[in-house]
Each structure stands twice: as C-alpha cells, then as structure tokens.
Amino acid sequence: MDDEFKRELLERLKAIEERLDGLDTSQSQLQEAYARSRAHLRRFWLRPPMWTFEQHSPRPLDLRTLPAPPSLPTCVPTIAIVTPSFNHGQFLAATIDSVIGQNYPALSYHVQDGGSEDDTVAILKGYGDKISWRSEPDQGQSDAINQGFAGVDGDIMAYLNSDDILLPGALTYVAKFFAERPDIDVVYGHRIFIDYAGSEIGRAILPAHSIEALRYAGYVPQETMFWRRRVWDAVGPMDRNFHYALDWDFMLRAQAAGFKFARARRFLACFRVHDAQKTTKNYELGRKEMQRLRLRNLGYVPSQLEISRAIAPYLLRQFICHWSYRLGLLRR
Template sequence: MSLPLVIRIRDALLHPLWRTLQRVGILRLGRLAQYPPRELKREVFPPSALAPEGLPSLAIVVPSYQQADFLDCTLESIFSQGYPRLTVAVQDGGSRDGTAAVLEKYAPQLSSCVSQPDGGQADAIVKGFVKVAGDIMAWLNADDLLMPGTLQFVGEFFATHPEVDVIYGHRVLVDELGREIGRWILPPHDAETLRRIDYVPQETLFWRKSLWEKAGGVNPRFHFALDWDLLLRFHRAGATICRLPYFLGCFRVHGAQKTQAQKSTGREEIHELQIREHGRAISADELEFWSRKTQLRGAWCAGLLRCGIRR
C-alpha cells in the first residue's frame, strides 16, 4: 500500500480527533501564538557542577539589521549570564534605526562590532565567526533571546558529554514586549524527521567548532533555510545531535519578520534542500504525515513535562 493512500485512510479515520486535539490546545508545536501575553517564566536548570576553568569557550555571533528595538535585550540576554569564556561579535548590515547607539553601549563587551552592508543573514554569520573564537559556537538573531542560565548549562553539557556534537532545546515564544505567548516542546531528536521537516529552534542551537569546520559552516547563498541546510550537513558529517529537555531560548514574534516575497524565497530554498536530500520534492501529504508525527511526539513530551518528567 502506497504512503499517500495510507495517509488518506489515516486522515479520514483520525481527522476528527486531530481537530479536537488542536482545538483544546494539546497540539502546540508550530503555533506562534498560543495564549494571552504573560510574564516570562524562567527555566530551572540543574545546579552548576563545574568551575569556570572546566568550561569550554563559547563564540556567539549576532547578525543584525534594523533591529534597534530588540537588539539591546538580545545582547543583555547574552552578557547578563556572566559566562567566563565568551566572545561575541555583532555583524550589522548597516542599520539606520538607532542600532549604532546600542552597539556603542555594548562595545566594551563585544569582541567585534561591525556595521556595514552585507549579503544578508548568512553572509553576516560567516563574517562574524571569522572574528570570534570558541570551542562551542552559536548565532542568535538580533530579535531573539537566550534563557537566563542557558550558557552555563550548555557549557557544562558539552564539557561532560564529549560524544555529543550538536544540541538544541525547547523554545519559548515572546511578543514585542518580551512577554511569553507560547512554548514549543520538542520531542527527542530524530534524524529521519530532520531530513523532511525542520522544527529545530535555531536560537537554542549550539555546536562544536570542529564539526563546523568539518561541515563547511553556513552557506552564504541561503537566506532562510540556512539553519536547516547547516543541520543537514552536520548530519551528513556524522554528527551526534541531541535535543535537551530544557527551554534554552526565546523566539520573538513580531510583525516585521517576513514579507510575502521572503516567504516565496524560503519555499524555493526548502524545495532545493528536499531535492538534495531525497532526489525529489516531498509531497504535501508526506510533509503533513511527518509534521503530525512530530507534533504528537511533542505533545507527549509536553504531557510528561507537566508531570515533572523531562524526556
């Protein structure tokens, strides 16, 4: 029996149940607004166990363009953590919206601070990583946030799990004012799911420099699927990827994120990656199958988390 036929039969049988699960709010993974704004609830990480000298060095790049309203909060979310071995570069695309004043404020703490035209987000990330050094790497978009305590937790995890190359975690959704409006609880990592859809919250993603060099880093030709492309190449390079059951970052939802033209470009890049991975475009039915599977697995983990079980 073909997969499309299986999907149609399954949908006919389970569609009413699926709609009910969505209506009562059990299936939240993928939704950008889930409840009225509330105060951000901070994550509770395990107690620190390593001295500063036992932590790996971290390098973070912040690509930025016309994000003055959020950039201050983004940088504060990094530097307020007090991580002892940290280098941060801001690579701004020549903003004219007040970004310069924010960069001046943080200049003493930044390892590199450049504001000039570039080729887009991926190009800015590539240029930024040339100017910082660290055993562990990440980028944080200029409108997103790190959860307080994330860097210590991430540093300790990499220090005590040398077999793991890449980590990511759960995501908190926040509005323009930094108020919590939702949560994505991700299921444990699954390589076959990643080859078809990308639910990995980019602002929670950290990896080893050795893997970055092996995989070739970010491809500056991509503008929207750059993180999925990087993850797929990490996987091809033999990386051990692990989803950690903690909220590591906050994704800011606001009106200036994507235009209709940008969405079109995103679809083109996703199509290109599908062809590269599978030799064909993935049908809407197949995408729906993997998406629903991931949402159900995420809902199961959410249920466990409400019972105090992190899985």
C-alpha cells in the same frame, strides 16, 4: 471538543507519558492538571504545538519556572556567539543583554550589523568594550554570520538573531552538557515564544532528536542550538545562497556528515514573534528554499502529504511531550 473526548485524550496522554523518562505524578496531580487544562483544550485543539506560536494571551515571562544554572565544568570551554543584525534596534539591547548577562567566563561575543539605518549603531556604541561589533553592508544573514565568526573563535559556537534572547544559565548548561557528553556534536533545547514586548505567549517542549524527521522538516529551534567547532570546520560556514533556511541547511549538512545531535531537557532561549521578522514576511522565499533542500537531500520534492506522513511520528511525540508538560505530568 466534548467532555468524553477530553477525558479520553487525557487518559491516553497519561498512559503514554508514564513510559517516558522523568515522569513524576500521582492521581491527585492528574486530577488537578485536568482541571487546569479544560480551558486550554477548548482553545488549543490538535495543532502541532511546536509551530503554534500564540498559545495563550501575553503574560510576563516567569523565569522562576526555570531550573537554576548548573555548576561550570572543571575545564571551561570557550563559547563564540555571533548576532547578525539589521534594523532591529528595538530588540537588539534585549538580545545583547541576554548574552552578556550570562556572566559566562569564557565568552567571545560579536554583533555583525548589516549597516542598519535605525538606532542600532548608537546601541552598539553604548556597550563600550563589553562586546565586539561591526556595522557595514553585507550580502544577507548568512554572510553576516560568516563574517562574524571570522573574527571570533571558540570551542562551542552558536548564532543568536537580533530579536531573540538566551535564557539565564543557558551557556553554563551547554558547556556542562558538552563536557559530560563527548559523543554529542550539536545540542539544542526547548524554546519559549515571546511577543513584540517580550511577554510570553507559548512554549514548545521537544522530544528526542529524530534523524528522519529532520530530513523532511527543519524543526530544530535555531536560537537554542549550539555546536562544537569541529562541526563548522568539517561542513563549512553558512551557505550564502540561503536567506531563510540557512539554519536547516547547516543542520542537514552536519547530520549528513555523521555528527550526532541531541535534544537537551531544558529551555535555552526565547523566539520572538513579531510582524517584521523574516519568518513572517518571507514565507514564499522560505518555501522555495526548503523545497531545494528536500530535493538535494531526498532526491525529489515530496508532496505535503508525504512530508506530513514522514514527520507524523515525531509530531505525535512532540504533542505528547507538550501536553504532558502543560498538564504538569513532566517537569522541565
């Protein structure tokens, strides 16, 4: 990538991003951002940032870059969160701590473990009455989530996998967002990628929700997604026939039922990248499940070229948002 191309890229990003909401920049800021970006441009190239987990070498997760939690709404909604778990003892405590550490006053939190053989049960027992939990064999992640929600209730619902974590203030933000936006049924936000040890390795800044793009690709970060109870009641629980694309299936059913999605302008959670995760180990199973969903929702199985063309406008917007954030042109 030569200097002329880099200058042209930065100029185009600046021109387009000036049309987006929330832009706050100056010529001096742009020059400073360009200087900071040179090394990143050499390494990152043009891959879609939302699907590029390892964007830089591991570094401590700096929570000072996140905004302070907002104030609670006048009427505090109850939030029900379920964590499906199986042999993730090395990550589970961090996940639980990220939820109960929110100090949200109306939280129902349950861990549904599939009969783990590691130290999971000992970890769960260590929390006493701070959480509810069960450990017993199940039929997979979807079944565990459904079992978990059978025992907890809330105005707002979400599930958080046992290797991911919520960011501080996420629940308060979500509660206030839903209170201020009664027209929105499902909300999700930006995500941070962390490694096995919990160090940050990248970020994904998402543009506004695209109904069309979601029909072709499950791009919504599941760990950041919350929905109103009425969505679950209308479209039903997680489909136990899906073990990889269960979240995308749920989103597609909700979108097809007319429920409205919105992307929040805030980092809400961290997605952990490690060798033992389903996303890494079960790619072929995931590919088959995604093809099933495309056949069901589109009426045919599109080629990779057709998928790329359909989601290209969304990926371009995401690329612009990502680099505008990385260059300091956008504040999140």
